[in-house]
Amino acid sequence: MRQPVRGSQEDDPPREEDVGRIRAVLIMGGVPWQDLDDAVQQVRLKLLERSSAETIDNPAAWTAVVASRIAVDWHRGRRRTEQLRHRIMALRAPGVAETPPDRDRDLALVVAGELDELPADQRQLLVLRFYTDLTVPQIAAVLGVAQGTVKSRLHNAIAQLRVRLSAKGLV
Amino acid sequence: MSQVKHGGATPPDDALMYAITGEQPPGSLARTEEMAEATATVSALRQGLAALGAELAAATPEPAADSRPAPNAPAPAGRRPAGSSAKRIWARPWALSAATGVVAVALAGGYALNMSDPGDTSDSRSLPGAVACAETIAVGNVTSVSRQGDRFAVTLDAQRYLKPENGPAILSVGDAQLPLGGSSTAPAEGDRVLVVVHDAAKGNVDLFTGADIASELGWMEKALPDSRSIDPTDCKGE
Numbered sequence: 118m119r120q121p122v123r124g125s126q127e128d129d130p131p132r133e134e135d136v137g138r139i140r141a142v143l144i145m146g147g148v149p150w151q152d153l154d155d156a157v158q159q160v161r162l163k164l165l166e167r168s169s170a171e172t173i174d175n176p177a178a179w180t181a182v183v184a185s186r187i188a189v190d191w192h193r194g195r196r197r198t199e200q201l202r203h204r205i206m207a208l209r210a211p212g213v214a215e216t217p218p219d220r221d222r223d224l225a226l227v228v229a230g231e232l233d234e235l236p237a238d239q240r241q242l243l244v245l246r247f248y249t250d251l252t253v254p255q256i257a258a259v260l261g262v263a264q265g266t267v268k269s270r271l272h273n274a275i276a277q278l279r280v281r282l283s284a285k286g287l288v
Numbered sequence: 289m290s291q292v293k294h295g296g297a298t299p300p301d302d303a304l305m306y307a308i309t310g311e312q313p314p315g316s317l318a319r320t321e322e323m324a325e326a327t328a329t330v331s332a333l334r335q336g337l338a339a340l341g342a343e344l345a346a347a348t349p350e351p352a353a354d355s356r357p358a359p360n361a362p363a364p365a366g367r368r369p370a371g372s373s374a375k376r377i378w379a380r381p382w383a384l385s386a387a388t389g390v391v392a393v394a395l396a397g398g399y400a401l402n403m404s405d406p407g408d409t410s411d412s413r414s415l416p417g418a419v420a421c422a423e424t425i426a427v428g429n430v431t432s433v434s435r436q437g438d439r440f441a442v443t444l445d446a447q448r449y450l451k452p453e454n455g456p457a458i459l460s461v462g463d464a465q466l467p468l469g470g471s472s473t474a475p476a477e478g479d480r481v482l483v484v485v486h487d488a489a490k491g492n493v494d495l496f497t498g499a500d501i502a503s504e505l506g507w508m509e510k511a512l513p514d515s516r517s518i519d520p521t522d523c524k525g526e
Contacts, residue, residue: 137345144344145337205343224336225343236492238465246308247330248337253309262466266438271308272300279304279329288328 135177139184145244146188147237150204159187181249182259188244189237202229224287231278239274246271304329416514424485425450425508426459427501430475440464440474440495444481450508451515459483463491473497484508 139160140153148156163183164176205226232240241260245251246267253271257264282288306313307326317323419425428444439462446459461483466474475481475497482501486492496504 138341140347141341141344145340205340221335221339224332225339228333228336228340243333244337247334248341268305268309269300269438272305275304275308275329275333278333279325282329282332288325288332 135180139180142181142184142244142248143188143191144201144204145232145248146185146191146240147201147232148188148191152191156184156187156191160184178249178251178255181245181251185241185245185249189241201233202226205229220287223285224282227282227285227287228278231274231281234277235274239270242267242270243274302326416511416516416518419451419508419511419515420518420520422451422484422486423488424452424455424459424461424483426455427480427482427505428459430477430479430481431458433475433477435474438465439491440466442475442481442483442495444483450505450512461485461488461493461495463488464493464495466495466497 136157139157143153143156143160144150160180160183164180232243235243242256245256245259246253251259253264253267257267260267279288303313303317303320303323303326306317306323307330312318313323426444426446427448427450428446430442430444432443434441441460441462442464443458443460446455446457449455464483475495479497480501482496482504484494484496484504486494
């Protein structure tokens, strides 16, 4: 998005309950666990800047895009220090956290493994499209790329995912 | 939103694509097994991401002993200088309270929100980790280019190498891609380009054109001296 966007009355920094979602986008995008607080601060900072300068139409989407960008940059500028799949498995150690039902847990683990295998750019697209629910035109607009490019990269990533999901009997 | 670019790589026109975009498939496809399978795949992906997101959102971030970088790993230094205009916005570990004051001053000058590069100010940090992990960084003029989808095979008349210090006069790279979110445009013969080969074996090659060249090269030059003290073997897996 290369132009100011106006129109929202929501100028406050992200609510605490939204921070969890920001963290999820950051981790799925490749930010290492130990850097998470720094990365969340980056998102907060940018939202604060925005709140002082401009308003935007869709704060939730904007926040997700900012988080995904930071994740891409973090991931590419640094050595990948951990696998998302391993992180999820560690979180599931007894007593650490409540977890979703079994099929969702299986899907989460498969998807985490898939994200681990993807380049940062494709991770970003998957998260923006299917976690944040931005449309393809919206993603193309905020990233400044052609819709065809977004579609092709999503298609490539999901075609591979389909094979693995099928092999595991999850679709 | 900024203007939407149409075109780009020619995407497949199949059931999976309709499932991805959420567009209504043509009647001939709508009730087919292929469409049902594609829809199920996308639904499973959404469900998996939602479950994954829920687990991650509920988890408390703490430093993890098993994920700490090695002492000489490039990670701690892998931060990009602010103020660059291309794709990457490297993190700065500012405390929020301090940053707020800095930002307030910056905004007093009439800062306008720019989604592609929000919040960059003029402080300067290098990215020795990123430079240390790059296999080749070179600038030159394109002598030939061929496009394969959204990627490019490019040959350039290399005029300058940042890393290694020297290299072949004619440099050819494949699988190069323009950075998402950057201002780079597809290169043409005669164009000046910056090529960054992160990992040739994995096809991880970035291609910068136009104004992105100066901004990217700027932080890489600053990062170069410190990058020499980083062991590139720590880059494996990047």
